[in-house]
Amino acid sequence: MAERISDAEHAVMEVLWRRAPLTATEVSNALSGDRDWSLQTVKTLLGRLLGKNVIAHEEDGRRYLYRPLVAREEYVAGESQRLVDRLFGGKVTPLVAHLAETQQLSDKDIAEIEALLKALKS
Secondary structure: OOOOOOOOOOOOOOOHOOOOEOOOHHHHHHOOOOOOOHHHHHHHHHHHHHHOOOOOEEEOOOEEEEEEEHHHHHHHHHHHHHHHHHOOOHHHHHHHHHHOOOOOHHHHHHHHHHHHHHHHOO
């Protein structure tokens, strides 16, 4: 994915990743509990996402159905790598050290990381 998506666009993508294809109205309804956006705002965001080639649409009578072209896992991997590259010189260890030093890792988080590292060594 070449172009980054904004936080607002990301909210729309989360809806589409959960359940697609959807109409603009269905996306708007899914967001109504979290966001106070009009249908036109949602349509604008969908248009931006179409322009960035991260979603596609197909005609269904007089309406469009939208679906993601980028898998959530692919998006998360790219964003995670950008974060690590930008803030930690491309190395994961300083990120984990930062989280540990700022006490943002719970005992459960540490146990899960230890189990993950153990599984990776095997």
